[in-house]
Amino acid sequence: MRGSLHLAVVISAALLAGCGVDMPGTPDGNGRVYVAIADTSGYISGEPGVPCYVDSAEVSIQSRTHQFTAVLLTGPDGVVALDDLATGRYYLFARKDVYIENNKKVFAGGMEFYITGEETVEDTVTVGLIATSELMINEIYYTGATCTFYMFDQFVELYNSSSDTLYLDGIILTRHYPAAEPDQDEVDYVKALYAYQFPGTPVTGREYPILPGQFVAIASDAINHSLYCPTSIDLSVADWECFNPLGSDYDNPGVPNLVNINPSRTSDYLIALSHNAVVIATGEEYTYEEYGDHGSIRLIIPLHTVIDGVEYATSATSTKELTINVDAGFAGIGMTKYSGQSVERRELGLDTNDSTFDFVIIAPPTPGYSHVQ
């Protein structure tokens, strides 16, 4: 939620002559996309303000409406073309790594497009420098293990991608309120069903450091789950666990606790197995809101305190529940319950605020490290 991706998509979509007029009833699978990747910063080459087409940029194309992914490289003219696309909505993400004074800089940009029949979509995507994010959600393991209804081994992993020591004091980990709200992209807050908080003072506290490059695994319960489900994982070595003193939650005395701060909730930190969102916020500011008829309480958390948020969904056509101002897409598309699979950032520190691209499906889960290490 840092607005880190400077997307400047130059829209020049044009149908090729002859298309779009009396569109023939052709079968799906003849769509074509033809996209140029441009840089106007002058960093990659050329002069600032002048579009410069980018050679060897990696271009990923993923459907938002069906299972399809392709990865291509631009040619010397900065163009990629892909044929035989089925009817559907797609997201295209372009990136180029550039080394400036031995520091890797990532330039990225994206666009969405929709193709029907024999349509060709032509466009230009301008890539911009991604400001490296700092503290972020690196992995969410939520699907459950490959045992009958075993989903108590969930965890969320944080990562410090900055070169500075950061502090977890007072930070809130939420289970996002699982419903779409008509105004969710306009309001300046997010809602939380569950919220667990690190000890310490938000923002100014310096008791709970996370070092540059460090991972912090937060378990629902920090126990060796493989004792209960052989294919599950050992979370007795997790860095933290969630503890709810209002319920009958297990408390591993050797693992420090994030503690429930929603007074109407007695359950442990458990998140949905196929569609939900997880948010981390500074914890400096939040309010309670009653809803429903049973005195239930949810948290209202201002957007300006949100550090990161990730929405996941099995189906690409699910309705967004987390504002696109925090996350434009879904992690985990195609992942099923009790598969033992997890979602993790495809690259350490890469955060475009679109989880469809930032996350990949992995197995087994990797608490405390990354599949790309």
Ligand SMILES: [Ca+2]
């Ligand atoms: Ca617990």
Ligand SMILES: [Ca+2]
């Ligand atoms: Ca504990």
Ligand SMILES: [Ca+2]
């Ligand atoms: Ca991991």
